[in-house]
Amino acid sequence: MLIILSILTVIGFFLKFDFREWLPPADEKLQYLSSQDKNLLENNVQEKILQNKSSQAKNLQDKILQNQGSQDQNLQDENLLEKKFPEKIIHDANVWNSSSQDKNLQNRNITENKGPCGCEKCFSKDDKLLMSSLNHSIEPFLSATTKLSEDIFQWWKVSYYHQNFGRITVGIPVSSFMWPRPDTCRTCAVVGNSVNLKGSGYGSLIDHHNIIIRMNAGPTKGYEEDVGTKTTHHVMYPESAVDLDNSTHLVVFAFKIQDLEWPIKALTTGFYATSYRKVTPKIKANKDLVMVLNPAFMKYVHEVWLKRRGTYPSTGFMALVLALHICDEVHVFGYGADSDGNWSHYFEVLTNKNLKTGPHPGNHEYNILQQLANEKTVQLYKGM
Known part of the structure; x- marks a missing residue:
């Protein structure tokens, strides 16, 4: 009986004992470090949250300042245009500006007018010449999948074309192009090189378009006020090549078969083929x-x-x-001949008074442009 009581006493002692007191010093250190790491992690999380909140607040403040600056710039541009041009030229602010306010105005116009585009006036059956000639089934630009019919081969000297076309179209990436949509108003300025641009003051008006197409050797530097x-x-x-900046699309008009090969070589190894006029072997442009x-x-x-x-x-x-x-x-x-019927340029002094349009039907082309302007399909600015 005494033995049994002794055993029960020992068991009771162990049940009341806190075994954590028996942990070796190393385990105590690990337990302390674990607690310390947990506190450090919690502090890091709190700091990260504060940093994110601070960054979000700064981004919001920067966005507000950017919007305010954009609105101020748009207001300055609009005031400049109003002072510089007659009211009839600036017929609707949403033609020129791309601010969020203008986009909302365009969207309202679409909803109310339900037109095919977001502009005040879209192409319609009233544009008789345009409607009788426009053919959207023809792709404007080449791609690696472009297939041309035999009559086009003949028009372009079929033998050379068959030999080189596949290699050329694979060599040049076709730039993506955003086509017009019913919810947008895409305005385009087509800027020729006529001498009638001199003294016109059209520069700021031209720059307010979404797409600005220039051609051949026509420069802007030194002529900003007018072009x-x-x-x-x-x-x-x-034969008309010039260097371009890195943001401008190079649009190649290949009048001769060998012109197809020119973009690849002019942007890489150099183009050294003979032509009726000197060709710059290399140009700067974004490939x-x-x-x-x-x-x-x-x-x-x-x-x-x-x-x-x-x-x-x-x-x-x-x-x-x-x-x-x-375009919408x-x-x-900058289109049209001078008063003597010569097709001189705004950036050069004409020395040959008999200069005409060569193989191009210049007068006929201008008459078509004038008809498009009369039907209000395009707006023609004739300069000074």
């Missing part, structure tokens, strides 16, 4: 923003719009028809 500073697309061919006009589109312009007059269309006329295909509103600057 503007911005360019989104620059049309050229080898990812190269676009080559489809020869089918060139043929379509020549046959449908010009009724086969002239050998082929001019750069300026094809740029105009291209704009009619990709088209505004035309």
Whole structure:
């Protein structure tokens, strides 16, 4: 009996004992470090939350300042335009500005008018010449999947084309292009090189368009007051090539078969083929923003719009028809001959008074442009 009582006493002692007191010193240290790490983690989380809140507040403040600055700049630009041009030129603020306020106005116009585009006036059956000539089934630009019919091969010297076309279209990436949509109003300025731009003061007006198409050797530096500073697309061919900045699309008009090969070599190893005029072997341009006009589109312009007059269309006329295909509103600057009938440029002094339009039907092209202006399909600015 005494033995049993002794055993029960020992068991009771162990049940009351706190075994944590028997933990070795090393385990106590680990337990302390674990608690310390937990506190450190909690502190880091709290600091991260505070940093995120501070960053969000700063981003919100920067956004407010940016919006305020953008609104101030738009107001300054609008005031400048109102002072510089007659009221009839600036007929609607949503034509020129891309601010959020203007976009909301455009969206309201779409909802109320239910038109095919977001502009005040969209192309319609009232544009008789346009509707009788426009053909959206023809792709304006070449791509690796472009297929041309035999008659286009013949129009473009089939043997050379078959030999080189596949290699060329694989070599040049076709720049993505945002086509017009019913919820937008895309305004385009097509800027020619006519001497009538001199003293016009159209520069700020041109720069307010969404797309600004310039052509050939037409410069902006030194002529900003009359022709503007911005360019989104620059049309050229080898003999008229100039350097471009990294944000401008190079749009190649290939009037000759060898012109197809030019963009690849001019942007890499150099183009050294002979031509009727000196060609700059290399140019500066963004190779990812190269676009080559489809020869089918060139043929379509020549046959449908010009009724086969002239050998082929001019750069300026094809740029105009291209704009009619990709824009909602088209505004035309710097087109037409001078008072003597010469097609001089705003950036040069004309020495040959007999200079005409060569293989291009210049007078016929201008008459078509004038008809488009009379039907209010395009807005034509004739300069000074």
